[in-house]
Amino acid sequence: MKWMYVLFALAAGAMMPVQAGINLRLRGSLGDPVWAAAVSFGVGTLALLGYLLVSRTPMPTLGMAASAPSWAWTGGALGAFFVFATIILAGKIGATSMMAWLLAGQLIAALALDHFGVVGYQVHTVSWPRVFGICLLVAGAVLVNKY
Template identity: 80%
Template sequence: MKWLFVLFALAAGALMPLQAGINLRLRGSLGDPVWAAAVSFGVGTLALLGYLAAARVPLPSMAMAGSAPLWSWTGGALGAFFVLATIILAGQIGATSMMAWLLAGQMMAALVLDHYGLVSYQVHTVSWPRIAGVGLLLAGAFLVNKY
């Protein structure tokens, strides 16, 4: 069962440079990376709303929404920043370097989040093999960027 999630993660990861390239093209048409990110998020919001309507997912109650901590409402803003960053980076450093550096940054942050159990993650203590794995990803990012 865990392998299905691994395959899902691989598929989602494979779509990230495709999304960045599509949004880069949109930037070219709209003339501004912030407009391209806003349109991308708008289309994504419409797609999600369409799914919710088609699947007949009930609206959460106000009590449920109100029980969420304030910081948990910032995910959309972080996602918007990520989309904007990929639009800017894709045009400047290319898909491979962009993805290598994004992955390296994600992994460094993930080590800290896991180690301290921040933002609802279960604690997964930092170990030398995990640090080595992230170090290898950083080395890979340097190599991809250099060559």
């Protein structure tokens, strides 16, 4: 069953440079990366609301929403920053370099989040094989960026 999650992750990852390219084209039409990101998030919000209506997913109660820690509400802002960043990066360094550096940054952050067990993650201490793997990834990003 775990391989299904791997395939799901691969498919989701493959959509990231596609999304960045689509949003880059939208930026070209709208003339501004912030507007392109806002429209992208607006369309995504409508798609999610449509799914919730079709699936008849019950609305969370106010008590459920109030139980979330204050920092849990920042995910949308971080997502908006990510989409904005990909719109800028896709046009400046291309899809391959953009994805290599984004992935390197994601894994460096993930290593720290796992090690310290913050924002809801279980603790997975840093190990030399993990650090070595990330170093290889950063080296790969350097090569992709150079060539």
